[in-house]
Amino acid sequence: xxxxxxxxxxxxxxxxxxxxxxxxxxxxxxxxxxxxxxxxxxxxxxxxxxxxxxxxxxxxxxxxxxxxxxxxxxxxxxxxxxxxxxxxxxxxxxxxxxxxxxxxxxxxxxxxxxxxxxxxxxxxx
Amino acid sequence: xxxxxxxxxxxxxxxxxxxxxxxxxxxxxxxxxxxxxxxxxxxxxxxxxxxxxxxxxxxxxxxxxxxxxxxxxxxxxxxxxxxxxxxxxxxxxxxxxxxxxxxxxxxxxxxxxxxxxxxxxxxxxxxxxxxxxxxxxxxxxxxxxxxxx
Numbered sequence: 001x002x003x004x005x006x007x008x009x010x011x012x013x014x015x016x017x018x019x020x021x022x023x024x025x026x027x028x029x030x031x032x033x034x035x036x037x038x039x040x041x042x043x044x045x046x047x048x049x050x051x052x053x054x055x056x057x058x059x060x061x062x063x064x065x066x067x068x069x070x071x072x073x074x075x076x077x078x079x080x081x082x083x084x085x086x087x088x089x090x091x092x093x094x095x096x097x098x099x100x101x102x103x104x105x106x107x108x109x110x111x112x113x114x115x116x117x118x119x120x121x122x123x124x125x
Numbered sequence: 126x127x128x129x130x131x132x133x134x135x136x137x138x139x140x141x142x143x144x145x146x147x148x149x150x151x152x153x154x155x156x157x158x159x160x161x162x163x164x165x166x167x168x169x170x171x172x173x174x175x176x177x178x179x180x181x182x183x184x185x186x187x188x189x190x191x192x193x194x195x196x197x198x199x200x201x202x203x204x205x206x207x208x209x210x211x212x213x214x215x216x217x218x219x220x221x222x223x224x225x226x227x228x229x230x231x232x233x234x235x236x237x238x239x240x241x242x243x244x245x246x247x248x249x250x251x252x253x254x255x256x257x258x259x260x261x262x263x264x265x266x267x268x269x270x271x272x273x274x
Contacts, residue, residue, distance in 0.1 A: 062253065062257065083179060083180075083182070086182065086263075087182065087260065088180065088181055088182025088183075089179060089180040089181075089182070090159065090163075090180055090181050090182065091182070091256065094256075095253055095256060095257075098249045098250070098252070098253045099253070106176070106179075106180060
């Protein structure tokens with residue numbers, strides 16, 4: 001069973017996604033901050049893939065992704081985002097992809113899009 | 126300001142301007158290219174005006190005008206959303222899919238792709254840093270956190 005690390009600061013969404021992904025056959029661990037996510041990884045949890053909300057509070061997504069990539073370059077990640085203030089999703093996607101995102105999903109998205117993207121990522125890694 | 130940095134900025138502007146000003150690219154305006162590109166994404170094969178506007182960070186009216194032009198030229202199609210009586214679903218037509226092969230962005234991407242791998246990586250990372258700096262200078266309330274990088 002593939003292990004997924006889901007990082008998002010919206011507790012309701014985390015619960016919904018975690019239930020949904022568990023039902024679809026994934027083992028899901030969750031974190032609500034980048035720090036909590038990196039702590040899990042540094043404590044020995046190496047997921048098969050990550051789902052990361054790009055804009056979490058005032059945290060630095062690029063710093064987090066660079067840190068994960070430096071320590072575990074083989075963990076693929078999917079970025080989800082609903083945008084933020086005046087920053088367009090187009091730019092968010094570009095920065096996420098330069099940072100190594102394999103897939104970028106604009107919120108809201110369909111359950112099938114997420115599952116299919118995850119399966120695609122896992123199949124190619 | 127260091128002369129070499131000004132020179133680099135001039136080159137950057139010139140490369141982008143040249144690509145968008147050649148004959149083929151002029152037929153489609155930059156915003157229209159952005160919309161075609163958005164519709165070409167796997168997860169957005171069809172979309173509505175609001176999603177496109179949100180993705181590009183623009184208001185509905187310029188998007189609506191650009192989509193109207195793209196529809197007149199046969200690059201996109203519009204149909205009512207079966208799940209909502211009022212919404213309209215916009216999709217890329219075969220002609221729209223075909224013209225994306227002439228997307229000027231691909232010419233620039235091709236030039237980046239031709240660089241040696243180490244230079245490509247440095248270039249991409251430098252552009253990302255430039256964008257982050259721009260967010261800070263634009264006074265984004267959260268810029269201070271990005272500045273820690």
